Amino acid sequence: MTASDHATPTHCENCHEPLHGQYCYACGQSVINPVRHASHALEEVFESFWHLDGRIFRTLRDLIAPGRVALNYLAGHRARYVAPLRLFVILSVVTFFVAQFAIRTDAGTGPDPIVQFDDNNSTGDEGKRFQQADTIAEVEQIRAETLKELGQARATVPAAVPGARKGIDAAIVAINRKADQRVEVLRKDQDLSAEQVAEARAEAAAMRKDQARVEAGGAPKKPLLETAPTLADVERLRDEKLKPRQERLAKLPADAVTARKVELREIRSTNLTAGCRAAQLQIQHATATEGPRTRKAADDARVYGDNECGDIDFTMFGTEPWDEEANPVTLGSAPQFVNRWLNRQIAHGRENIARAQKDPSLYFRALVGAVPSALFLLVPVFALLLKLAYLGSGRLYLEHLVVALYSHAYLCLVMLAFFLLLVIDHAIAPHWAGFSWISGLIGTLLWLWLPVYLLLMQKRVYGNGWPVTLLRYLVIGNLYFVLLTFAAVFLAIASIVRM
Incomplete structure (x- = not known):
């Protein structure tokens, strides 16, 4: 007997009950020990996540037919399908993983x-x-x-x-x-x-x-501050510009709020310009002294500071640009720590917008990474809308949740097909321009079929007549579209802060 061969145990290694098959009748543990069999260990990993025993393929096949999986699952035929929550999680993860490669976010370099x-x-x-x-x-x-x-x-x-x-x-x-x-x-x-x-x-x-x-x-x-030839000139020119501003500021009375804000803003603008020019000069010096070394703008910005003298002003709730200290956003009835938190988020967003302008992929990755979480939160809301629309149907909320999960799983499947189509288009279109027209047509048909699919699914699962089904479908669809719009706006803003 070799080291890889092991006799099949006669008793369960977990509860010591006699074995009469591949699984223990008492605790359900498998006879095969994955620690001793690498192939079975790998199989168990896939089995626990994907259920690659035919169910994933059978589920995807039946998911294409509107309502078939949900109707069968609710009728008790659960063993043949992947559970709805697991299917939704798997498809959402795979879909937005593929999306990272399918959508190109290179910054434009055109005129x-x-x-x-x-x-x-x-x-x-x-x-x-x-x-x-x-x-x-x-x-x-x-x-x-x-x-x-x-x-x-x-x-x-x-x-x-x-x-x-x-x-x-x-x-x-x-x-x-x-x-x-x-x-x-x-x-x-x-x-x-x-x-x-x-x-x-x-x-x-x-x-x-x-x-x-x-x-x-x-x-x-x-020499201008923006084009100062040396760091010494930067400091000298900055002091020359700041001196009259500081003198005017010192002479202004405390109640001259607007005039004081103007002078403070100009002082801050001068300091930002000086810092930017200093970063430019240091990067130029590093480039000249480090020879042919390939430089990365992100590394230079991290070490020397931002070398693009552009500032983003947020003008909110008035005519004055937002400033975390001079003109913060304040919610009158909110505690002080809430106002501090709100202004920190605005500051993060302001910084990240500048980063995203230089590298749009940063924002795209944050946005795509947040979409699965948003969909996961919207699924129970969609189930609640179904519950309210079908009051008196005798169905429990969890039954509506099954319908919502399979609906969103199909949505992820459509998006996955669309992203895969983009990947194929990127590969073929440069060699055959006509494929772009074909992929565009297929993508359009996929999105046009989606609302029809959901209508047919609702009709098949709930079994009402067409007039009642259509009325409920329109009501649920409009309400969900409004919620989806709010979620999309919130997601876009949150992604700016989080990236």
Whole structure:
């Protein structure tokens, strides 16, 4: 006898009862010892999770027929099928695992979108940029950049062609109008004097002239904080910009709340710009001294700080941008620790939005990872809607829960098929462009069939007439769609905070 051979025991190793088959009649333990048989140990792992004894395949086969699995399971034919909760968990895990590979989330590297104008001379993306600008200098910078692009486009249009430049001229007028409107809003919101407005415009004009001089190959008249050549220059220029702001802040009375917020915001903006420029210089130095070493932007940002001088402002419950200290969100009736927690979540979201803009896959992974949990929470809600819609049917809530679980299991199966279709499309479409049309058609048919499947399932399981079934289906569907919408919005927000 070899070491791998073991005599079949005559008594159960667990309870010592005599054995009369492959399983103990007293405690149910198997005769086969998985510790001594590696193949049986592996088989037991799959058996405990997948039930690969024919039930998973039989369940999936019958799940395709609307209502067949749920109806048979409720009728007592349970041994032939995977239990509904286990099936739902398995399919949701596999579906969203495949989704991680099926959906591509590479950040776009194409050119900036073209500015478009409608018939009312309103600007599209530029209008949004003006609305997001928090300082007059920023408004003037956006105005100058946009007018420069439009001027270059206008110069390429022949003047001899009647009306050829009319659209561009109208766009220039619209840009100036939008910029002037935003400047006026900022002047009122920040309680700025005419002298302060003129000072901000002069500062923006000086920056543009200096930038133009540098672009033309000349030396800057005076180094700007955003383009300071050394770390020493960064600190010197920061101090020069902060000194007058701090002096004005010290002279303001305590009750000048708006003016104090403006000065504090400008001080913070200067410090952020200085920190960003310092990070850029340190990364440049590291790149120059480390030779051909491949650099990762995420590693550099972690070590040296963010080197993209863009800040995200949340304007909520008023005209002032959100700030965790200067302008936090406060729920009047809530305890202080709740307000602190809420503002910490907003701060996390603000930081994560900036991260997601650089690497959208971070947000996508957080979102996909949260979807199974959301579906798991919605299943009992869907069962409750079924219970309320079928009051008087004599069915218990757990019976409705079985229907809800198999319904959501089929939903996961459809999504899994869709994601697998995307994977196949990514592999074949580059070599055969016509396959994209075929996969798109199949995907559309899958989603169109889903509501029909659920209607047929409801009709088959509950056995009511078509008018009553259709009425209940529409009521449950509309209510569930509303809940699903709220869940999707909450999930999108929660994913930003969690990622």
